Amino acid sequence: MRQSYEKRVLRVIAYIHDHLDGDLSLDRLADVAAMSRFHWHRVYTAVTGESLAQTVRRIRIYRASIALVQSPASLEEIAALHGYPSKASFSRAFKAVTGSTPAAYRQAGRALTPYVIGKTGSNKMYDVTTEHAAPRHLAVVPHKGDYMKISAAFETMAMTMAARGAPTAAMVGIFLHDTRNTPVEDLRSFAGAEVPEGFAITAPLEPMELAGGAYAVLHFKGPYVGLQAAYDYLFGAWLEAIGATLREEPCFEVYHNSPADTAPDDLSTDIYLPLG
CATH class of the missing domain: 1.10.10.60 (Homeodomain-like)
Incomplete structure (x- = not known):
């Protein structure tokens, strides 16, 4: 592959x-x-x-x-x-x-050598499993711009859900672009939480559906600043080795705890990559 x-x-x-x-x-x-x-x-x-x-x-x-x-x-x-x-x-x-x-x-009097494909850097491996996931129904707050500022959108989403008496649910982040390939002003992301079917979603919340089906799930533990290396492993070494194809659906992150009450090294995040 x-x-x-x-x-x-x-x-x-x-x-x-x-x-x-x-x-x-x-x-x-x-x-x-x-x-x-x-x-x-x-x-x-x-x-x-x-x-x-x-x-x-x-x-x-x-x-x-x-x-x-x-x-x-x-x-x-x-x-x-x-x-x-x-x-x-x-x-x-x-x-x-x-x-x-x-x-x-x-x-x-000498020209550059041509561009040669080949990545250098960390060879760190991560725990990746595959699963067949059910569709996820989300209430989200959209965010445009610097991903480092999405915390305000998560805050709006969480406070709105709490005020409306929504049940506690997993927090989900959807980041549509790679920051290294997209100008910061064009970055789009969503701060979300799973909600039961039939839950009324009104402003400032918006509904979003994440398709069910086959997913690769990378299990990451540690501070969020390390997630980029995990994405590179998932889209690079793991994808090449496993021989998988990808669906035309966004990947997303599921957070199992929060930096508000968890030490950075103990944060637990799953990255979901949709497989064909």
Whole structure:
């Protein structure tokens, strides 16, 4: 299965090389990869270790490095040809990738090596099981923007539920985007809680249904800051090894306790990934 995901990633990288001036949106690249829009960006970053935006920048800089050593064009001309509006913005981007200015690179007379797929970093493994889950009926408060500020939405949801005499239920978080691939202002998430069927849901709460079916469930223990590494494992090493396909449904988190009365190392969170 690893080969299958690498083939998809390599296909996307080849597409980026051939369409640097075209549509390189997450949706378009998900189509090229033939993968779910819900999960593609997380799979890509888990497999490669970088965001799609970083890949696009790396390829632009690679192309520019060739021009620097093979073309007599000015730095301003090379910047414009590779999507940078000014020599200054090109120089900043070039140095961020290479550690050198374009002028110094030109003087050295060597181009960058091409982009090579391959993630480096932690090899930590997590406990993952599979289960067939029933549909979940949620009352949610939507949140847009920085995920670190979703606590206000959870507070609104919990206080509203308590005021209406709702039964105590599991807290659920739905985070639709990978922060490394989406501008912070476009991030969308939901703070929710399970409710019984027939429970009246009115503003500020909104109804949401999470589909039943097959799920991979990663069991995570520890502070929430460690969840990103858990997602990378689930969408990277685990998904590649197990040979699973994904459904066009969002993944979600279920919280079994709360940081309000639980030490960070004892927090218990399950990440649900919908399987085809």
